[in-house]
Amino acid sequence: MALTVLLSCVAVLLGTSALAVAGARRSVTTVFVYSVALLVGAAALAAAGAFLVTIAESAETMKLPIGLPWLGAHFRLDALSALFLVVINLGSFTSSLYGLGYGRHEPSPGRVLPFFPAFLAGMNLVVLADDAFTFLLTWEFMSLTSWALVMAHHREHDNAKAAYIYLVMASFGTLALLLAFGLLAGPDGGYAFDAMRSAAPSPGLSAAVLALVLIGAGSKAGLVPLHVWLPLAHPAAPSHVSALMSGVMTKVAVYGFVRIVFDLLGPPQWWWGAVVLMLGGISAVLGVLYALMQHDLKRLLAYHTVENIGIIFIGLGLALAFQGNAMRTAAALALTAALFHVFNHSVFKSLLFFGAGAVLGATGERDMERLGGLIHRMPLTAIAFLAGSTAISALPPFNGFVSEWLTFQAILLSPQLPQWLLKFLVPAVGAMLALSAALAAGCFVKAFGATFLGRARSSVTQSAQETDAYSLAAMFILVLLCLIAGILPGYFIDALAPVTRQLLDAQLPLQAQLKWLTIVPIAADRSSYNGLLLFVLVATAGWFGAYVIHRWASHALRRSAAWDCGFPDASPATQYTAGSFAQPIRRVFGTLVFRAREQVYMPAPGQTQPAQFHLSMRDLVWDYLYAPVEGVVGFVADHLNKVQSWTIRAYLSLVFSSVVLLLMVLAVWH
Amino acid sequence: MALIYDALVQSAQLALVLALAPLLTGYIRKIKAQLLRRRGPPLLQPYRDLLKLIRKEAVLAENASWIFRSAPYLIFATTLTAAALVPTFATGLVFSSAADLIAIVALLGTARFALALAGLDVGTSFGGIGASREMMIASLAEPAMLMIVFTLSLLAGSTQLSSVAAFVQGPEIGLRVSLAMALVALVIVAIAENARIPVDNPATHLELTMVHEAMILEYSGRHLAVIEMAASLKLLLYFSLIGCMFTPWGLATAGAGFVAYAIGAVSYVAKLAAGGFLLAVFETATAKMRVFRVSDFLGAALMLGLLGALLLFVSQSA
Numbered sequence: 001m002a003l004t005v006l007l008s009c010v011a012v013l014l015g016t017s018a019l020a021v022a023g024a025r026r027s028v029t030t031v032f033v034y035s036v037a038l039l040v041g042a043a044a045l046a047a048a049g050a051f052l053v054t055i056a057e058s059a060e061t062m063k064l065p066i067g068l069p070w071l072g073a074h075f076r077l078d079a080l081s082a083l084f085l086v087v088i089n090l091g092s093f094t095s096s097l098y099g100l101g102y103g104r105h106e107p108s109p110g111r112v113l114p115f116f117p118a119f120l121a122g123m124n125l126v127v128l129a130d131d132a133f134t135f136l137l138t139w140e141f142m143s144l145t146s147w148a149l150v151m152a153h154h155r156e157h158d159n160a161k162a163a164y165i166y167l168v169m170a171s172f173g174t175l176a177l178l179l180a181f182g183l184l185a186g187p188d189g190g191y192a193f194d195a196m197r198s199a200a201p202s203p204g205l206s207a208a209v210l211a212l213v214l215i216g217a218g219s220k221a222g223l224v225p226l227h228v229w230l231p232l233a234h235p236a237a238p239s240h241v242s243a244l245m246s247g248v249m250t251k252v253a254v255y256g257f258v259r260i261v262f263d264l265l266g267p268p269q270w271w272w273g274a275v276v277l278m279l280g281g282i283s284a285v286l287g288v289l290y291a292l293m294q295h296d297l298k299r300l301l302a303y304h305t306v307e308n309i310g311i312i313f314i315g316l317g318l319a320l321a322f323q324g325n326a327m328r329t330a331a332a333l334a335l336t337a338a339l340f341h342v343f344n345h346s347v348f349k350s351l352l353f354f355g356a357g358a359v360l361g362a363t364g365e366r367d368m369e370r371l372g373g374l375i376h377r378m379p380l381t382a383i384a385f386l387a388g389s390t391a392i393s394a395l396p397p398f399n400g401f402v403s404e405w406l407t408f409q410a411i412l413l414s415p416q417l418p419q420w421l422l423k424f425l426v427p428a429v430g431a432m433l434a435l436s437a438a439l440a441a442g443c444f445v446k447a448f449g450a451t452f453l454g455r456a457r458s459s460v461t462q463s464a465q466e467t468d469a470y471s472l473a474a475m476f477i478l479v480l481l482c483l484i485a486g487i488l489p490g491y492f493i494d495a496l497a498p499v500t501r502q503l504l505d506a507q508l509p510l511q512a513q514l515k516w517l518t519i520v521p522i523a524a525d526r527s528s529y530n531g532l533l534l535f536v537l538v539a540t541a542g543w544f545g546a547y548v549i550h551r552w553a554s555h556a557l558r559r560s561a562a563w564d565c566g567f568p569d570a571s572p573a574t575q576y577t578a579g580s581f582a583q584p585i586r587r588v589f590g591t592l593v594f595r596a597r598e599q600v601y602m603p604a605p606g607q608t609q610p611a612q613f614h615l616s617m618r619d620l621v622w623d624y625l626y627a628p629v630e631g632v633v634g635f636v637a638d639h640l641n642k643v644q645s646w647t648i649r650a651y652l653s654l655v656f657s658s659v660v661l662l663l664m665v666l667a668v669w670h
Numbered sequence: 671m672a673l674i675y676d677a678l679v680q681s682a683q684l685a686l687v688l689a690l691a692p693l694l695t696g697y698i699r700k701i702k703a704q705l706l707r708r709r710g711p712p713l714l715q716p717y718r719d720l721l722k723l724i725r726k727e728a729v730l731a732e733n734a735s736w737i738f739r740s741a742p743y744l745i746f747a748t749t750l751t752a753a754a755l756v757p758t759f760a761t762g763l764v765f766s767s768a769a770d771l772i773a774i775v776a777l778l779g780t781a782r783f784a785l786a787l788a789g790l791d792v793g794t795s796f797g798g799i800g801a802s803r804e805m806m807i808a809s810l811a812e813p814a815m816l817m818i819v820f821t822l823s824l825l826a827g828s829t830q831l832s833s834v835a836a837f838v839q840g841p842e843i844g845l846r847v848s849l850a851m852a853l854v855a856l857v858i859v860a861i862a863e864n865a866r867i868p869v870d871n872p873a874t875h876l877e878l879t880m881v882h883e884a885m886i887l888e889y890s891g892r893h894l895a896v897i898e899m900a901a902s903l904k905l906l907l908y909f910s911l912i913g914c915m916f917t918p919w920g921l922a923t924a925g926a927g928f929v930a931y932a933i934g935a936v937s938y939v940a941k942l943a944a945g946g947f948l949l950a951v952f953e954t955a956t957a958k959m960r961v962f963r964v965s966d967f968l969g970a971a972l973m974l975g976l977l978g979a980l981l982l983f984v985s986q987s988a
Contacts, residue, residue, distance in 0.1 A: 372793065375735045386737075386787075395780040396773060408772055408816070412823055415983045427979045430820060431972070434813035441779060441812075442805035445786045449801065454793030455733060518767050527829040533768040534751065534777070541754075542747030545896060549724065549743075553892040556727035563731070563888055564794040576790065576798020584806035588965040 002051040003060040003077040006085065006128060009044040012036065013121035017114050024110035033113045034099040037120060041093035044124065048085035051077060052495055061130060068133050074192055076130035079498035080263065083339060084127045084255040087346045090481075091248035092120045094474045095240040098354050101470030102240055105361055111152040112238055119145040119244065123252050132181035132191040136174065139256070143170040143220075146249060149241045150233045162232035169219050169229040177216035177256070180209045184264060196264045206265050210272055213260045214279065220253035222306045223313060224283040225621045230306060231290070235298030235366070239357020242298060246305045247350035251342050254312055261320070262335075262503045273321025274421055280317050281432040283310030286621075288439040289593055292446070292585055293617065295368045295578040297356045300447055301349065304392060307436055308345040311407065312338050314429055318410045319504070321422055328506035330413045333521050336496050336508055337406035343492065344399040344485060348391040351478035355385035358467035358475075359451060363460045368450040368578040370458040377464040382452045384475035389444035391482040394437045397535040399485035402519075404437060405529055406493075409521050442585060450578040457572050487531040490519050594618060676764035676924075679931070680754070683763060686935070687753045687910070691902035692716035694909065694946055701950035716902065720895045728891030731792040741788035742889070742896035748781040749900045753907040757914045759934030761832035762924025770829035771819045775812065778863070778907075781900070782808055789885030800884030803961060807869065807881065810968035811862045814855055817975025821852040822915055824982040831911075835918040851978035853916050858971035860908040862964070864901075867953040869964050881961075906942075913941040 016036045023029040051060075059078035067073040077085075099116070106112055122142030129135040147170065150163040183205055184196045201209065219226035234246045261268070287306030294300040315338025322331035358381045359374060360366055375382040391398035411433070414426040456462065466472075485492050490511030497507040511519045518530040562568045590596035594617040601612040646654075696716045703710025730738065752774045755766060769777065782804065789801035823829040825848065826837035837843065862869045865882035874880060886897050914921065920937025922930035959967060 373733065375737065376733070390780070390783065393779075393783060394776065395783055396769075396776050401773075401776055405772055405776075409829070412820065412829065415824060420984075423983045424980065427817075427820065427976065427983050430979070431813055431817055431976050434816035435809070438779075438809045438812035441783055442809050445783060445790070445801060445805055449787060449790035453735070453737065453787060453790045454798075516767075524767065525828055525830060525833050527770050527772075527823075528767045529770065529773055530768040533765065534773065537751045537754070537765065537768065538744075538747045538777075540747075541750040542743045545743050545746045545750070549892050549896065553724035553895070554727055556891075558727055558729050559732050560729050561732060562792050562794050563729075563890075564792075564796055565887065568794065572793065574795050575793040576795065576802060581790075581798060581802045581805075584803055584961070585809060587962060588806060588810070 001060070002047045002082075003062050003075060003128070005047040006044055006077065006124065007062070007075060009040045009047075010121045010124050010128075012040050013117040013124075016040075017116075017118040017121070020113040020117065024113055027109075029113055030103045030106070030109055031100065033117060034096045034103055037092060037096035037117050038100070040117075041089045041096055041120070045086060045089040045093055048077075048082045048089060052079060052082040052086060052498065057498065057501075067137070068191075071131060071133055071191055073134045074130035075128045075134070076193070077128060079502045080255070080258065081127045083496065083499050084251060084342075085124065087251050087343055088120075088123050088127065088248050091244055091346055091350055092123075094350055094354075094477055095244050097477075098240045098243070098357070098471050098474035101468035102238070102357055102361060104468075106238065108152060111154075112149060112241070115145045115148045115152075116241065119149060119241070122146075123249060126252050127255055130193045132185060132193070132196075135256075136178055136181065139177065140170075140174050142249065142252065143174065146237075146241070146245055149237045149245075152238060152241075153236065156236070158232070159236040162229070162236045166229045166233035169226070173216045173219035173226075175216075176212045176219070180212035180216060180260065183209050183212070184260075193264060200266055203269065206269070209265055210261060210275070213257055214275070217253045217257040217260070218279065221250045221257070221309045221313075222253075222283070222287075223279050223309060224286045224306065225625050227283070227287070227306045228622060228626060231294075231299050231302040234302040234305065235296065239298070239353055239360060242302075242357070243350040243353035246302055246353060247346040250305055250309055251346055254309070254316075254342055258316065258503070261316075268320045268324045270321050270324030270417070270419055270422065273317045273319070273324055274419075274425055276313055276317030276320055277425055277429050278317075280310045280313030280315075281429040283307065284314065284436040285310070285432045285439075286593070288436045288443060289589055292439060292443045292582045293590065293594065295450075296366050297359065297368055297371075297447060297451060298353070298366050300368075300443065301352050301356060304352075304440065304443070305345075305349060307440060308341065308349070308392070310436070311404065311433065312341050312345070314338075314433055315341060315407050315410065317429075318407070318414065318426070321414070321417060321426075322410075323504060325417055325419075327413075327416065328504055329508070329522070330410065330416075331504050332500040332506040332508055333406065333413065334410035335500050335504060336493055336521075337403055337410055339496050339499060340406060340489070340492060341400075341403035344391070344403050344482075347478050347481050347485070348388045348398075348400060351384060351388040351475055351482065352392065354471060354475045354478070355381055355388060358471055359464075361467060361471075362464040365458075365460045368447065370460055371451045371456075372454045372461065372572065372575075373452070373456040374461055374464060375452040377461065378452075378466050380472050381467055381475070384472070384479050385452065386448055387479040387482055389448045391486070393441040393444045395441065397483070397486045397531050397538065399482050399489070402486055402489040402529065402531065404433070406521060407433060409527055412527075413522070439585070446578055446581045449576075450581065454575050455572040457575075457577070487535050488517060489529075489531055490514065490517050493519060590617065593620070595620070673764070679760060680763045680765055682931075683758055683760070684750075684754045686758060686938075687903060687906055688750070690939075690942065691753075691899065691906040692720060694906050694942055695902045697943070698946045698950050701947055702954055705950060705954045716898075720899060723890075723895035723898070724892045726891045728893055731794075731888050734792055734888070737784075738788050738791040738888070739893065741784045741791075742893045742900070744784045745781045746896045746900040746903075748777045748784075749903045749907065752777040752781075753903050753910070755831075756907055756910045757831055757835060757921060758910050759920075759938045760922040760924065760926065760931055761835050761914075761918075763832075766830065766832050771823065771831055771834070772816065772829055774831075775815050775819065778904070779808070779812060781904075785885055785897075788889075792888045794888065796884045796887050800881050800887070803881045804885060807862050807964060807968065810965060810972055811859050814968060814971040814975045815859050815863075817972060817979050818852045818856050818859070821848050821975060821978040821982060824979060825849070831914055832924070835914050835921055836923070838915065839918050839921070848978035848981045849916070851974040851981075853912075855971040855974040855978070856912060856915075858967060858974075860912065862968055862971075864905045864908060866949065868956045868959040869967065871958055909942055909945045910938075912945065913938065917941060
């Protein structure tokens with residue numbers, strides 16, 4: 001039943017996409033497309049949510065006679081796909097709502113409207129697919145539609161380059177997944193997921209599949225060092241699409257990883273966990289350090305996606321390590337933490353991109369060095385962005401803290417792991433997680449402070465106005481979700497229990513019935529957290545403080561010029577910028593990680609030239625990994641270019657010799 | 671009935687930390703003055719300062735937003751909540767299940783987040799310098815703190831402060847290298863978090879290396895009073911934390927009688943006096959560091975914490 005509803009939703013989305021092509025020139029199309037996407041998103045969200053909460057134990061399957069003639073298209077709805085469908089359709093619901101307002105200012109709607117519902121349909125289909133062919137086809141469909149959306153503003157500086165890099169990386173990732181499925185299907189070509197589940201791959205084969213999946217799904221999710229396309233492509237798209245790509249599409253990639261590694265690949269080895277943990281830890285720290293160095297608001301948010309994907313993979317790696325040692329409850333805790341963070345990140349990252357989109361729409365500016373003081377002009381957007389910043393910085397009482405807290409609890413269970421590598425690795429990864437959480441708080445003080453606080457740094461903010469009601473509604477729905485998931489995490493953890501049961505055959509104790517809605521993942525004397533009580537305590541303490549002050553303190557209040565130690569400077573240029581805010585952190589971490597070098601030129605006394613400051617930074621991942629590959633490809637292409645101007649005789653002899661060579665290979669093979 | 675009794679004990683703890691926090695600040699100032707052969711202000715001076723501040727007119731910069739006005743209350747509320755959750759004279763209080771050590775560290779993180787935003791709100795260079803340096807210091811101090819939490823909770827098998835205190839009081843503790851490392855690291859973190867010498871100087875307003883004082887430079891009147899109170903509370907909180915985790919002797923357990931609570935309170939005040947004295951001596955004997963040396967200082971704490979945790983990971987076999 002639920003599966004039928006979901007597939008009908010997808011069909012409606014695809015139909016809307018076709019209609020949007022036809023009517024792209026009319027202004028009513030914008031309202032039509034986003035309204036349909038909104039309703040479909042709500043219906044799919046309801047169907048998937050109801051399935052997850054009520055009947056998640058039994059899977060629904062369906063086979064449609066499309067696709068390969070001897071295979072058909074298999075679809076399946078189980079707890080895991082239902083969870084990710086909730087994430088996808090929550091994102092599509094809110095971004096369609098946001099699009100109703102934001103999309104009106106779209107300069108070229110014909111380049112956005114047809115692809116937007118198609119992109120949503122593609123993401124839904126990936127999660128529903130139950131055979132390798134359908135999965136890969138819809139995965140590639142998702143990549144191509146999102147690529148088209150990245151190209152929507154193709155005349156803007158650097159967008160075409162970003163889209164090109166995205167296309168190359170996406171193709172490379174799909175190739176890796178294709179090979180992974182080829183290995184899983186075996187020589188008999190069992191492309192249905194059921195056949196792969198029942199097959200038992202040899203250890204060497206599963207290792208190869210793991211590596212390929214890490215490349216394929218990891219490049220889409222943005223794991224370091226495969227992240228380079230992400231901070232270029234995500235900000236280039238229109239903001240509600242950026243929210244979908246960063247908040248939701250990376251989660252589809254996480255789904256691909258979980259589906260293949262936890263579900264299809266059979267029982268895990270402990271060292272898989274070690275590999276995933278390492279990649280996750282490195283992504284978390286490098287992602288946030290890159291983010292701190294940015295002054296483009298949307299690119300900063302995109303780098304934070306890299307960080308949060310790292311945190312999710314830390315949880316997944318722990319789950320694999322525990323499961324490889326048959327520690328099922330611990331594995332369930334780690335997986336719950338990872339999946340909860342999947343949900344949380346999709347919520348607050350969409351929220352933050354919506355906020356950045358509102359700023360962009362109001363000022364036409366993404367560069368934080370030219371913003372400032374927007375809290376006076378866009379007070380509601382400022383509140384929403386502040387809530388999102390608090391949530392992503394893992395601060396209580398918002399939701400980001402709860403999932404990181406659960407990850408820490410899982411890390412604290414790991415001394416029982418017998419392998420020495422893990423004993424050294426896990427505390428180091430724990431330190432990296434703590435470091436990334438602390439740096440994220442710094443980064444969002446910078447992002448919020450430079451954009452919304454202080455004084456305006458340029459004239460672009462002078463005409464800024466509060467964004468429209470649809471956008472605000474979308475943002476405040478997400479603010480509310482951030483708060484609810486942070487205050488009442490027990491219900492959300494319980495909703496994840498069917499997924500851990502399905503994948504690991506274990507689950508956390510049910511949380512919602514516990515006294516005062518405390519969450520207790522393992523045992524009460526070990527650790528517990530009560531977001532609701534904490535929220536009430538903080539609110540009461542704040543009220544108490546305000547009451548005492550209100551009752552007994554002087555009410556006199558005077559507005560005056562800033563004190564600034566007696567030397568207030570009228571120019572806004574004297575205040576801290578995003579770049580100067582990050583300077584101490586750049587000096588502490590960046591000299592090593594980015595080879596950041598500062599050069600100061602001070603003219604001698606009496607001379608009148610201006611002082612100069614030069615900063616140089618290098619992206620070592622690009623310089624040492626991608627630049628050589630780029631160089632080799634360029635070299636080969638340059639030399640193969642000569643082939644183009646060969647004579648017809650030379651072509652014929654080339655064809656002939658290739659055929660002979662291939663026949664000889666075949667003869668030797670048999 | 672039992673619930674009311676528990677609530678009373680919890681309220682007593684709340685009242686105790688609120689009442690003692692300014693006194694601790696005054697006591698440390700007094701000791702520091704006497705070490706310099708000055709007479710120093712009276713012990714009750716911080717209370718008088720607070721009273722004077724709340725009676726004064728508050729001056730707001732022209733473009734200060736609601737963040738600037740509400741941040742003091744948020745900082746006070748989160749710090750007070752955290753301080754109320756750290757056992758002072760008794761463990762196992764009624765709200766102690768609400769937050770474990772990780773959550774307490776994160777609550778202080780929320781307070782710091784609000785303070786740094788308030789520093790940036792007016793748009794002056796001093797506010798920015800303070801916020802930026804505070805976040806740099808926090809980016810090392812917070813992971814170090816979490817590594818200390820890891821060390822203790824691995825030993826005690828729990829992140830609940832009450833369980834940690836019970837474990838340290840218990841018989842199987844012994845002398846451990848990890849604990850010593852964690853103690854040193856915690857002291858370094860406490861110094862940095864409370865803006866004490868050698869990381870920052872709480873007594874100056876006009877020094878270019880200042881951090882905490884730079885962020886609150888624009889505050890005046892009642893807002894400043896609330897922030898000063900929160901700063902005193904935070905200092906008290908770190909003393910309570912060190913006392914509860916490393917010297918939990920005298921702590922009453924949940925449901926113990928009045929006498930046990932009284933013993934707990936007396937030993938708590940004694941611990942505060944000893945800790946405050948040591949801090950004053952240390953601050954008097956040390957010089958302030960350059961701001962970019964702070965990262966080395968805190969990096970040492972992070973490494974000590976990590977080493978302590980690592981030793982435990984390695985020594986605990988299945």
